[in-house]
Structure formats: structure tokens, C-alpha cells
Amino acid sequence: MTASALKFSGLDVDTDEQNQTAVRRLAFQELAEPSAGTRVFSRAAVATAVTPRPVSTPFAFFSDGSSLRAPSPIGLRAWRAIPTSAGKTFEWEGLVLEIQDASFSARLRNIKGAKTDYDEVAEFDLADVPPGDRDLLQPGGIFRWVVGLESRSGTRQRYSRIVFRRLPAWTSRSLKKSEDELKALVSGIQWIKNDATSTG
Amino acid sequence: MLPEIERNNWSIVLIGSFNPAIFHPSWFLVNEVISKETAESAEVHVVHSEVASVTLGPLRLDVQRNRFSLQTEQSPEISLLDFVLRVFGDLLPHSQITQFGINRTVYFRAPSSDRRTQLGRTFAPTAPWGAFGERIEGSQGVTLGGMTNVSMREVLIEASWSGHCEARLMPAYEIDADTGIQTHVNNHFELKGYKEGDGAMAALEVLKNEFEPRMDRCEEIILAVLGHLE
Numbered sequence: 001m002t003a004s005a006l007k008f009s010g011l012d013v014d015t016d017e018q019n020q021t022a023v024r025r026l027a028f029q030e031l032a033e034p035s036a037g038t039r040v041f042s043r044a045a046v047a048t049a050v051t052p053r054p055v056s057t058p059f060a061f062f063s064d065g066s067s068l069r070a071p072s073p074i075g076l077r078a079w080r081a082i083p084t085s086a087g088k089t090f091e092w093e094g095l096v097l098e099i100q101d102a103s104f105s106a107r108l109r110n111i112k113g114a115k116t117d118y119d120e121v122a123e124f125d126l127a128d129v130p131p132g133d134r135d136l137l138q139p140g141g142i143f144r145w146v147v148g149l150e151s152r153s154g155t156r157q158r159y160s161r162i163v164f165r166r167l168p169a170w171t172s173r174s175l176k177k178s179e180d181e182l183k184a185l186v187s188g189i190q191w192i193k194n195d196a197t198s199t200g
Numbered sequence: 201m202l203p204e205i206e207r208n209n210w211s212i213v214l215i216g217s218f219n220p221a222i223f224h225p226s227w228f229l230v231n232e233v234i235s236k237e238t239a240e241s242a243e244v245h246v247v248h249s250e251v252a253s254v255t256l257g258p259l260r261l262d263v264q265r266n267r268f269s270l271q272t273e274q275s276p277e278i279s280l281l282d283f284v285l286r287v288f289g290d291l292l293p294h295s296q297i298t299q300f301g302i303n304r305t306v307y308f309r310a311p312s313s314d315r316r317t318q319l320g321r322t323f324a325p326t327a328p329w330g331a332f333g334e335r336i337e338g339s340q341g342v343t344l345g346g347m348t349n350v351s352m353r354e355v356l357i358e359a360s361w362s363g364h365c366e367a368r369l370m371p372a373y374e375i376d377a378d379t380g381i382q383t384h385v386n387n388h389f390e391l392k393g394y395k396e397g398d399g400a401m402a403a404l405e406v407l408k409n410e411f412e413p414r415m416d417r418c419e420e421i422i423l424a425v426l427g428h429l430e
Contacts, residue, residue: 132235144276
């Protein structure tokens, strides 16, 4: 089994929901088997959480689970789409959306490796969260999910690793301040009413 | 096909003034920098007023009075940044940090000994070295000579800091004597106009903003080197 097997299948579109819900299926052809801990894309989670059609990468997440998107696929934030060395590592940043009895759903943003430029939703087994990170597993929690191949003492092996981020409080404060400023800015915008009779 | 990277190492190195004696796993646990599980499995090599060296899960911490180094061989490397920002941003904001480095090292193998020699000749041609170079070019077997180390530096100057990005390429005998190769990239930052008492926050702001873009630059350089062996 070679690393070249690390490929995503294409876009999987429900025919009855065409143009409404494009469900991207992360099908690691050999890698993301159940041992990788990921029942990739529960339709139920996707149906409730995925946006009708992903348009671009979110560059800010808010505490209520919503996100701010850049106006185009080429976001305002530097886009880390550079393929990793030899293309063998994929990394996403996840935002925990909902926690069920044995699993949790999360919105994923590509960090490196994948070619997608929009966010996706996936479901993970709770058992895949390291015991030391369980206290960080809550809606709004942020983690990194890394999948790849590594060579240890000459032996190549696949890995799938979830690491919750222990973010410093001072950057959280900065984020909250920016969030508040942004919300204040948005609420202060005077929207011009669309005049349907205008010919201009 | 690009050669596979066999070993990775990422590190953040801070230069300033530190108190090594406090960097004990129990201190990190009490301040919620690490989990109880990580603290229980931590290895304390030494914690002393002059030097501290501990392993905290995948992170290796080495501290001297003027140098703080945190490294890992396991992705996601963002864990390094989170750890440093938490320790110095939340807990020790008055620590003096005047310079820092964001580093990455990779180890891989050339497809053959000849390909490694070719790579060396590409980055360090023998012709400009005159007769010395001619002898190296003609060497073979146990007397085979060539490039042992080459460095390239990009100078970086911004409003609040100056620094450089330096890449080094050399054989990696620890991987394989005939085919092993090591590439090391050091992104070095020095704060402009730092005054005693400025603390850690100025450096942390730059570190926070530069960490991921600089890691991308490391990747770009590594891919450029690997591309010669495709």
C-alpha cells in the first residue's frame, strides 16, 4: 500500500438535493478506515450543519459556531494550500459543533495537504480524543486533525491524530475583542433597501 | 515521485532571560498548560536553576538562563506555538524575549548514492574550485568527496523586527551514510528597539503572526530541494 493511495474521491452530490447540498465525501481509499476513527461524513450531521454550497474558506470562527467567510475562494488570510512534502500529510483545523453519546461533529478547515478551499463537516468517535484532551472537548473547542504516513525506526506507518489546542487566554481575549469590534461594525452598517421599482 | 521524509523536527527557540528552575511538569500542570496524563508521563531529565530539560508528551523542552527551546518530531507543529504563547503570554509575560527562531529540519534519502552526489554537485559545483574541484570531481569509492554543507540566507527587514531565513543542506549520516540528506531551515527574528522591561508580548505578537507563514516557507524550501530528486 503506497502513499499515493492518499486521495480524496470527488464531489458526491445527492441527486435529489442537487444544487442544494453538495456533500463532500472524504474517502481515504485505504487510510481512513474505521481504525482511523472517522466515520467520515454522517449524512445527518452534514444535513444539519453543512452550508448549502460551500463558497470559500472561513477565516474566523465565532463562539456560536458561525463563521466568517472570505468573499472568494482566495481568502483574505494566507491560504496554506502548499502541498506537504511528498504529499503525505493532511491537516485540518476543526471546530466542535455538537457532541453526541459516542461521537462529535466538527467543521473542518483545510490547513495543508487537501486541495479543497472550503470547509467541510465530519463526525469523529469520542474514543479518538486523547484522554488528556477530553476536558477540552466541548462545542466551540478547536483541534487539529492530522492524517498521514510516518517512518519510525525504518518502519512506515499510517497515523490519524486529533490534538485539541490549548489556546492562550490572551489570544482568546484578542479574538473576543476582534469579534466584538466586528459585530459592532456589522451592526452599524446602514443597509440600502433594495428598491424593486428602480430602473437604475 | 518525491522522496519520503523520514524524520521531521520543528522547534521554537527564544533568546532572552529565563528561570529554568520553574519549568517542571508539575508547574505546567498546575497552570493547565499540559494535561494530567501528559504530566504523569513526563520525563524530567534535569530541572535546576541553570538548566532544565524535560519531555512533555511529544514536546521536548530545554531551557538555559538565556535560551528557551521547545521542539517536537510529531505534527501538528502548531502545538509548539500554543505552548509558547500560553507559557509566556498568560503566565510569564514579563520575561525578557529579544530574539526568537522558528525552525524546521527534515531528513530523507536520495534514491541512490549517485543521486546524492549529483544533488551535491548541483548545489555546490566543483568547477569553480579549480584543481581542488577537479580532484573531487574525479573521486570515487571510499575517497568520494563533494559538498558537505551549503547555506543560503534571505535577509528580512520589517518595521518592528529584522532577521533572516537561512536554509542549510548537508548529508545525514544518521539516516544513511550513502544516501541520507538533511535540510534545516532557520527563520530568525530580532526585535527592533527592545528595551529592558518590555517583556515577552512584543516577541509573542510577531511569533503568533509569523509562525504559520514561516512554516509554509520552510515547506517551500524543502519541496524545492526534494524536487531535484524526483
